[in-house]
Amino acid sequence: MPNEAKVHPTSSDLAETTFYGQELDQEFDIYDDHQAPLVMTISKMKALSEFRCKLEDAIQNNYIYENETSSFTQDAKDEERLLDLSLWGVPLLPSKGHEATDIVLTKFLEATHFKVSESLSMLQRTLIWRMKKGIDEILHENFDPDLGEVGHVSTKKGIKGHSVCYIIYGTYKEKNAYKERFNSYDKYEDFLRWNIQFMERCVQTLDLRPGGTNSIIMIIDLKDAPGPLIKDLPSFDKKMLNLLQNYYPGIIYRNIVINVPLWLLTFHALQILPLTQKTHKFIFVRPFRVAKTLLKFIAPENLPVQYGGLEQETGDLSQGDAKVVHRKIRPLSVECFQIPVPQAGVTAFWSMTVVGFEVSYKEEFIPNDDCSYQILIQKEMRMGKSITSSFYVREPGKIVVSIKNGTPKNKLALCRHWIQSTASP
Known part of the structure; x- marks a missing residue:
């Protein structure tokens, strides 16, 4: 009915289908709308x-x-x-x-x-x-402690408010650990039941009220996962996919599998693809595209540093209301972030990442007094991961972080900084 009236309901998340290796939108459009209104x-x-x-x-x-x-x-x-x-x-x-x-x-x-x-x-x-x-009672079941290191429900949300959950298979990077975990059918089924418990924990983070974001971004990290585990994953994933499609419809917004070996994409694609086309959108990400992909769904201040974000693993430092500054770095050019420090006796902190890395950076302190000396905090070095630095300021000035892009591609740099009153080191 072409003239049929349309209204916006209280639910959200229209499921999509994507194919292996599909590229994601614009290069720097990290806040694009991935959730078209239903x-x-x-x-x-x-x-x-x-x-x-x-x-x-x-x-x-x-x-x-x-x-x-x-x-x-x-x-x-x-x-x-x-x-x-x-x-x-x-x-x-x-x-x-x-x-x-x-x-x-x-x-x-x-x-x-x-x-x-x-x-x-x-x-x-x-x-x-x-x-x-007995799914309603599964949350009270106790599983082996090592399984607690595999699944993590983040307290941070995605850009659109989605809950974010991580499954990290690198926990079993030692072959002996993998063999001990999956050396029997009972332990395999125990792992499957733990996954159901983890799914129930993720569901508890949802807001199922009208206007709430009621689906999950599931990030599955294959970095350091042992070869035998990766080979067994397709058969295990088939079981989990069937469970998700049959008993958790609409709960998963995106399954993002990161650090995927190329052979896994080519060898197992046809086994999993027919299942993923029904209700869930899967994105498979090679290691060099992890940060660029995840930043399209999760704000940099909420993405852990190991994935190219700015969230620190420890919460020892209060970052207050520090905002993230975005800056494009053109090919074969240098871009500078300046952090003003108008008073002495404080410590300046800053976190920085560059999508895709492949850049070099240098950090220095420049005092306001022309008679004082500039201080080289970090000599020029190549950036291979997100960085977090600090510097105790003894006189007013500014911290300048210079980023050199020697590649023929545009780069997106993200920086967050804050000041804290601290004792002299």
């Missing part, structure tokens, strides 16, 4: 209304669990439990009027192209799976 036509709104009615009936009449109704008799307590049925902490009974219910239902509708019967069946299968596997 437009709900009247027919889709009608589908949501019909879905609500069918779900209400299924819960009220005790057939939401299909063939599992034997688990719920007509006992009053069981009926009360059904009325309190929830998913991801959101009540499912539409008549309860919870503000996030429509958000959850829309995710299932999107996954089935707004086919109401299929959406209800998908929701029923999800509830049955969660009941059989």
Whole structure:
């Protein structure tokens, strides 16, 4: 219906499909809009209304669990439990009027192209799976401590407010550690269940209310992962992809796999690609493009330094309201960041990164008094990672960081600086 009226719903994140190796937008457009607003036509709104009615009936009449109704008799307590049925902490009974219910239902509708019967069946299968596997209790399970080093739920958000979660397989860079972790079927299944627990932890960070950002950016880091683990990943990823597509529709906004070996892309692409085309957008990133790619989704002050950002691993230094300054460095040129320090007896701190690196930098202190000496803080050296420096200032002046771009390409430099009153070193 070309003239059909359109309205903006309370849900977000229309799933896309991307292919392996696809380039990302403009080179320096790191704040571009990757989340086009979901437009709900009247027919889709009608589908949501019909879905609500069918779900209400299924819960009220005790057939939401299909063939599992034997688990719920007509006992009053069981009926009360059904009325309190929830998913991801959101009540499912539409008549309860919870503000996030429509958000959850829309995710299932999107996954089935707004086919109401299929959406209800998908929701029923999800509830049955969660009941059989005890997913609601999985957060309280204890797994091996080493698994805690694999998954990390960041307290920082993406540019559009998405939750950011990391899975770091370099934890098993020692072959013996990998063999010990996956030397039996039970341990393999234990790892799979831990991944489900980690997914549930990620879901807890979402804001499923109207207007909230209700999906996750999942970053999977393959750096230092042992070869046997990488070879086994496709079969394991197939299981996880099936779980995500069947039981967590619309929860993943982007899967970004970084530090991917070239052979993995070429050898396993056809095995995973058919699954990724359905509901999740996968981006596979070679090591030299990690910072450039991640900065399109995560602001530099929220991206860890090991990925080309400015977030420090330790929070010992209060950075206050320090803002990030962006500056383009033209080919074969030098660009300077100046940090004014108008008073003595303080320490100046600065963090800096250059997307793609391949530049050299120099740091020096220039006093305001022409009779004083300039101080070379850091002689010119090549930048291979994000840097964080500090300098105790004994007299007013400025710190100048010079960046030389010797390449034929434009570079984007990001710098954040702040001042703290400290004792003399």
